[in-house]
Amino acid sequence: MTTIYLDNNATTQVAADVLAVMLPYFGNLYGNPSSMHTFGGQLGKRIVRAREQTAACLDADPAEVLFTSCGSESDNAAIRGILEANPDKRHIVTTRVEHPAVLNFCQFLRKRGYEVTFLGVDSLGRLDLDELRDSLRPDTAIVSVMYANNETGVIFPIEEIGQIVKAREIPFHVDAVQAIGKIPLRLRSSAIDLLSLSGHKLHAPKGIGVLYIRKGVRWTPFIIGGHQERNRRGGTENAASIVGLGRACELAVANLAEEVSRVARLRDRLESGIIASVPNVRVNGDQEHRLPNTTNISFEYIEGEAILLLLDQHGICASSGSACTSGSLEPSHVLRAMGVPFTAAHGSIRFSLSRYNTDSEVETVIGVLPEIIGRLRAISPFWKDFLEQQAASRG
Ligand code: PLP
Secondary structure (H helix, E strand, O other): OOOEEOEOOOOOOOOHHHHHHHHHHHOOOOOOOOOOOHHHHHHHHHHHHHHHHHHHHHOOOHHHEEEEOOHHHHHHHHHHHHHHHOOOOOEEEEEOOOOHHHHHHHHHHHHOOOEEEEEOEOOOOOEOHHHHHHHOOOOEEEEEEEOEOOOOOEEOOHHHHHHHHHHOOOOEEEEOOOOOOOOOOOOOOOOOOEEEEEHHHOOOOOOOEEEEEOOOOOOOOOOOOOOHHHHOOOOOOOHHHHHHHHHHHHHHHHOHHHHHHHHHHHHHHHHHHHHHHOOOEEEOOOOOOEOOOEEEEEEOOOOHHHHHHHHHOOOEEOEEOOOHHHOOOOOOHHHHHOOOOHHHHOOEEEEEOOOOOOHHHHHHHHHHHHHHHHHHHHOOHHHHHHHHHHHHHHO
16 A cells, blocks of 8 residues: 655655755764864765755845754754843743644743733734733843744744734744745744744654744754854754755755645645535634645544544554543644534545645545444444534524
8 A cells, every 4th residue: 555645744755856966074074073084074064055045945144053952952042042031031832722832831931930921813823013012021032923823824924923013123033844845934034033934844854953043133052062063052953964955955945935835725625525525624823824835624523543543554644633642532722722612623634745746646635534434423422412403403
């Protein structure tokens, strides 16, 4: 059975080109980039090049690019570094729909005595900019808002938010882990002060991330050690992954427009095919401002996990919004913040596509879903109740 991978917001396949540039670092090129000798020094030069490639993808200065181990580290380091550098400011503004790398870290900081404002969203997952404006205070240390939501794909108006935050001279952090490679990022002309990225969402490997820190922003490093990364993150560089990320950034920029329209066409076909063949489905989130690769669909009155298991039997990989990893089967915090009804939130599935998906894969999914949903609804007490209510209302 071949795999149909529609879970690219979870992680992506490493591009063949990316793997090719990485392999020498697991073979002959094993030196330490900080060494004085030529053997190690050649790695240092490749890291310089990768930093330039990454900076070019962001329209930033290479000196503003700091390599980290993942998106979660970048998010933590961005917020922590600003708080450390501004010890008198004890208030943080973020949203209720952030990734746990921001959300749980802010909850942790709250227990440490910081005040945190968690901004809500409307039923389409949109922020209220007046609420944001009203939340800012003289002691606000940082505003941290994601560019695009990993579950729904909803894109926040980052530049508008940035203008509001900058008018108050507050550092502005953006988690762009899901945006890179899907939305053009031009940091030189933006209001963003700090920005987080993760390699494995961009066809680079797991275990590499980026924190962009605008020149002049007061920020304190978290990992104190050697002089690597201009004294901003101690630790011998992950040379192979850094070089791979540089190449992945180059590929993302080179093919962005073409990829975005191709992937969006596939996503739209998947979405309309499902809507046409399965009753009682709803697409969650603002469809006008949404990542081109993501659709979050609720199949009402059944459990998302059961759908995933049956999709898995066809080799189809997708994701559900429930926090099943915690064992609680609580519906996703994002859908809850949007007020999605219980019977829809529980049956939500996220399909997220990439450059490697094909028309025939999409048609396969559209073909198998009606039977899967029908089977699950046939044994669902919520679906039975719904049908009875419908019959009663028809008299
Ligand atoms: N932020 C967002 C929006 C994400 O989607 C993710 C991963 O899913 C992260 C942060 C964390 O990235 P990483 O897995 O590299 O730690």
